[in-house]
Amino acid sequence: MAETPLERKPVQSNPQMAPVSTERDLRLDLFRGLALWLIFLDHIPSNAVSWITIRNYGFSDATEIFVFISGYTAAFVYGRAMHEHGFIVAGARVLKRAWQIYIAHVFLFAVYLAEIAYVAHSFDNPLYTEEMGVRNFLANPDVTIIQALLLKFKPVNMDVLPLYIVLLAWFPPALWLLRRAPSTALIASATFYALSLQFGWNIPAWPKGMWVFNPFAWQFLFVFGAWCALGGAQRIKLFVDSAVVRWLAVAYLAFAFSIVMTWYFPYLGTFVPFFASDFIYPISKTNLDVLRILHFLSLAVITVWFVPRDWPALKSKMCWPAIVCGQHSLETFCLGVFLAFAGHFVFTEVSNRLPMHVAVSITGIVIMVGAAALVSWYKSMERRGPRPPAAMPATAGGGA
Amino acid sequence: MMKRLAIALAALLMAGPAPAAVPAECQMAQHLVDNALPLPHTARAISANKLTVLVVGAGSSTLPGPKGAQLAYPARLQSALTELLPGVAVKVATDVKAHRTAAAMVKTLKAALTAAKPALVIWQTGTVDAMQAIDPDQFSDTLEEGIVIARTAGADVVLVNAQYSPRTESMIALGTYADEMRWVAVQHEVPLFNRFEIMRVWADLGTFDFTSAKDKLAMAGRVHACIGWLLADLVTEAVKPDEPQTESAR
Numbered sequence: 294m295a296e297t298p299l300e301r302k303p304v305q306s307n308p309q310m311a312p313v314s315t316e317r318d319l320r321l322d323l324f325r326g327l328a329l330w331l332i333f334l335d336h337i338p339s340n341a342v343s344w345i346t347i348r349n350y351g352f353s354d355a356t357e358i359f360v361f362i363s364g365y366t367a368a369f370v371y372g373r374a375m376h377e378h379g380f381i382v383a384g385a386r387v388l389k390r391a392w393q394i395y396i397a398h399v400f401l402f403a404v405y406l407a408e409i410a411y412v413a414h415s416f417d418n419p420l421y422t423e424e425m426g427v428r429n430f431l432a433n434p435d436v437t438i439i440q441a442l443l444l445k446f447k448p449v450n451m452d453v454l455p456l457y458i459v460l461l462a463w464f465p466p467a468l469w470l471l472r473r474a475p476s477t478a479l480i481a482s483a484t485f486y487a488l489s490l491q492f493g494w495n496i497p498a499w500p501k502g503m504w505v506f507n508p509f510a511w512q513f514l515f516v517f518g519a520w521c522a523l524g525g526a527q528r529i530k531l532f533v534d535s536a537v538v539r540w541l542a543v544a545y546l547a548f549a550f551s552i553v554m555t556w557y558f559p560y561l562g563t564f565v566p567f568f569a570s571d572f573i574y575p576i577s578k579t580n581l582d583v584l585r586i587l588h589f590l591s592l593a594v595i596t597v598w599f600v601p602r603d604w605p606a607l608k609s610k611m612c613w614p615a616i617v618c619g620q621h622s623l624e625t626f627c628l629g630v631f632l633a634f635a636g637h638f639v640f641t642e643v644s645n646r647l648p649m650h651v652a653v654s655i656t657g658i659v660i661m662v663g664a665a666a667l668v669s670w671y672k673s674m675e676r677r678g679p680r681p682p683a684a685m686p687a688t689a690g691g692g693a
Numbered sequence: 694m695m696k697r698l699a700i701a702l703a704a705l706l707m708a709g710p711a712p713a714a715v716p717a718e719c720q721m722a723q724h725l726v727d728n729a730l731p732l733p734h735t736a737r738a739i740s741a742n743k744l745t746v747l748v749v750g751a752g753s754s755t756l757p758g759p760k761g762a763q764l765a766y767p768a769r770l771q772s773a774l775t776e777l778l779p780g781v782a783v784k785v786a787t788d789v790k791a792h793r794t795a796a797a798m799v800k801t802l803k804a805a806l807t808a809a810k811p812a813l814v815i816w817q818t819g820t821v822d823a824m825q826a827i828d829p830d831q832f833s834d835t836l837e838e839g840i841v842i843a844r845t846a847g848a849d850v851v852l853v854n855a856q857y858s859p860r861t862e863s864m865i866a867l868g869t870y871a872d873e874m875r876w877v878a879v880q881h882e883v884p885l886f887n888r889f890e891i892m893r894v895w896a897d898l899g900t901f902d903f904t905s906a907k908d909k910l911a912m913a914g915r916v917h918a919c920i921g922w923l924l925a926d927l928v929t930e931a932v933k934p935d936e937p938q939t940e941s942a943r
Contacts, residue, residue, distance in 0.1 A: 338859075338862030338863055339857070339859070339862060339893055341897075408863065408864075409864055412860050412861065412864070415860075416860045416861070417909075418860075418903070418909050418913070419756050419757050419758070419761075419909055419910050419913045420753075420756070420856070420858075420903065420909070420912070420913040420916060421753075421856070421858050421860075421861065422752050422753075422756075422757055422791065423751055423752030423753045423791060423792070423820050423821065423824075423856075424753075424820065424824075424856070424858040424860075424861045424865060425861075426792065426821075426824055427824065427861050427864045427865060448864065449863055449864055449865065449866040450863070450866075498826060500825070500826070501825050501826050501827065502825075502826035502827060502828050503828060505866075505869075555879055556872075556875050556876075556879065558727075559727065559728070559729065559730075559878070559879060559884075559885065560727070560729035562879040562882075563729070563730075563882070565879070567880075570879060570880045571880065574833075574876040574877075574879075574880055575829070575830065575833050575872075575873060575876055576872075576876075577829070577830070578869065579829065579869075633863070634863060637862060637863045640859065641859045641860050641862075641904050642904070645859065645896055645897065645904075646897070646899075647897070
């Protein structure tokens with residue numbers, strides 16, 4: 294797998310692509326892969342292993358990492374396409390990608406329907422008369438399925454892909470502006486974020502409420518990632534590498550950690566003065582609270598401090614499993630959602646003890662890595678053209 | 694907290710010939726009943742030997758069937774408190790109706806408070822709001838509103854979060870609502886009875902098997918009995934007169 298391509302090509306593109314000077318930053322793949330693993334662990338309800346994930350130690354979670362890096366890589370890949378083939382071709386590719394994600398989302402919805410239909414048949418418990426109301430939505434499948442196809446009805450844990458679809462649908466004009474006037478684009482995005490918070494803009498959901506991930510707010514992180522990819526990272530390098538900023542980031546992470554501890558040990562909460570807690574809460578994930586952005590940025594500052602771009606381990610076998618997952622993020626993400634459903638099913642129907650939690654978590658990650666390796670192999674094979682590829686073992690455990 | 698618990702247990706054991714104790718199966722999660730916040734109105738009511746509690750809740754505060762209300766945790770709380778507080782006339786009133794969001798409960802809260810005149814309101818909520826995907830901000834505002842109404846009427850508040858329901862966990866997004874409850878509790882210094890975590894610990898330890906197909910009503914009754922006991926434990930711990938409630942307990 295040493296020849297795993299340095300840049301991912303989500304859409305099959307021209308074979309004679311001009312060589313580019315900028316090599317893909319493997320750190321992006323590494324951390325996106327890790328984020329996908331954390332999302333998987335967090336998506337299995339009551340998974341004991343999810344105690345290791347970052348959301349338990351600060352304000353932000355793996356979603357921020359995933360969205361930021363997705364913005365970064367989208368700008369990296371489609372920015373070059375726009376440079377070489379123009380707005381129309383690059384824009385069309387972005388929209389094709391959005392369509393693929395939509396198909397993936399609908400597939401996951403079918404899996405969800407199967408699960409809930411099973412529960413509706415097997416689940417009957419006097420303790421849970423209230424919870425059994427989830428079955429009601431099966432009473433009107435016509436409405437439910439149409440609302441799901443319209444992305445208005447989104448079951449639990451199926452909110453990220455719709456966000457991604459909306460972000461990509463907007464991306465062609467955003468990318469155009471980012472390439473012309475990066476600062477203007479970033480300021481516009483930040484303004485839009487601020488206005489959405491101020492006026493409560495969000496997309497309505499079905500049957501009630503709003504989108505769990507408000508695209509008007511989350512676009513900021515995506516655009517910021519894209520801005521970093523298109524030269525912004527170079528511009529803020531001195532700032533990010535300065536000692537003051539690093540220690541501010543450390544201080545902020547410590548602050549977030551101590552606040553989070555008051556959630557688990559309520560008696561610590563009495564140490565937080567009222568005006569401070571009034572300022573802090575609520576920490577909205579829907580609207581990408583500023584505290585969450587700051588937490589993500591602090592994590593990013595610390596990460597680039599300790600993990601330089603030319604970190605030798607990035608090319609080692611140790612990092613490969615996460616990197617290969619990060620390079621095939623859509624496939625890995627979807628598989629992760631599916632595996633989380635499956636893992637939860639195992640918990641309720643087979644065993645809910647700690648060893649099973651550990652076994653399911655590890656098995657799930659191994660399957661994700663295997664599937665990503667398989668996808669990687671397919672793509673390299675397709676790139677090589679119609680002739681049969683050289684023998685390369687496919688890692689077991691793919692498909693599913 | 695363990696120390697506090699140990700002292701409390703020791704005190705209970707030495708207290709008298711027939712110590713009222715939390716049943717063994719409930720104790721498996723007793724360490725999660727971790728409250729350092731005082732309940733001043735409740736303490737005053739107990740020292741006046743008359744405690745009225747109002748349980749406000751939705752479907753998970755009752756059980757189905759003709760004996761449902763008798764088996765459910767509000768009735769169990771009343772008997773547990775009566776045992777734990779000898780000499781105090783304990784009455785647990787309920788305002789429980791299935792499928793109600795927090796906002797729906799707040800609407801009838803004033804009337805229920807006027808009718809029952811409780812010193813303590815135990816407010817179970819979260820599940821229905823999660824199922825209906827109520828705007829989390831709105832949910833949080835509603836919780837604050839309810840707490841203010843109860844306090845204005847001279848009652849302490851204890852929040853009770855959603856049940857742990859293994860089969861529906863991947864279908865009801867409780868997370869956001871549990872977080873909002875936790876934050877409102879921290880901000881307003883209201884004890885949060887973490888029913889979700891307590892039941893999850895029981896499931897983890899095998900105390901109760903929530904997915905079992907056998908004797909479901911009997912198990913539901915035992916679960917509610919334990920919830921009643923642990924709620925009573927939280928209340929009596931918070932009002933222990935001989936234990937300093939503020940600085941040293943923290």
